[in-house]
Amino acid sequence: MSHDDRVANGLLLLEALAAAPGMRVPRDRAQALLGCSDAELESYAALLSTLADREGGGRAIVTVDDREVALQGDAAALRPVRLDLGESLALAHVLGALSIDPAVAARVAEALLHRDRTGDDAAFEPLIATTTSYGACYQVLSEAIEDGARCRITYRAHDEAAPAPRLVDPYRIAATPEAAYLIAWNVEKDAERRYRLDRIERVELTDDSVVPHAWRAASPATSLGAQGTLATVAYTAASAAQLTWAGIAGARPAPDDPETTLVDVYVGSERWLFDEVLASAGAVRITAPADMVRRFVSYAKGLRA
16 A cells, blocks of 8 residues: 555544544444554554644544544644635645645645546546535534434525424435535434535434434435426536536437427425526526426516515
């Protein structure tokens, strides 16, 4: 294993420990996360134990025993920070003004804004940076998942004017390029649901533990297909490839206009779709079902009132 791989796995372990209750992770879970052997796990712990904050004096002390991996000492001073894309761009720019080894600066910049270099138009694939919002409750939700604690979340769906409480058994957190979601069991509806983290305003841990559920952990597209409403929108052929909506079920050329693409999409919120269509400034039109088209027209007129 290369030094870069060891560092990457060490940082992944540090992030898991910093997010865990009491900064402790069961040994078998840590090894499953990293896909490593006993010797490799101990080497990551040793690597992390060399970290120190020169200004504040904080040190990361990582211990490994037969049962768990623990982060001790002044570890909070070294808690990993999740940067958004703008912050990473700024930091990458500042690297050029620092008096550090050019090779080190280049490696840090690569980690902040990694490019998949397959051509002149190589796309960004941020590693540390991400535009995905994890909201303000990521930490407490991670702890609830780790502890198996039932939660009461205050959540505002896209088509709700105000947040409302949901009693849930949290299962795991899943991220897409567009958003991060809590996969949880809605206790009152007795069904699996996905909640966008940036729409969760508050989390309260209850005294109850989660109970076993038949988890599907379906993707956003599968969930929308099972629960959402199927709509058809018309899009210019040149722009259809830009659609990244999770609920897209298929696309086909319009029979009467080869320059237009018809896209079938499952939506969980009509208001979300209406806002997306309005934001497209005419590039997207809802064509079916007819009653949804009528509701969209009424919605748009209502915004002008």
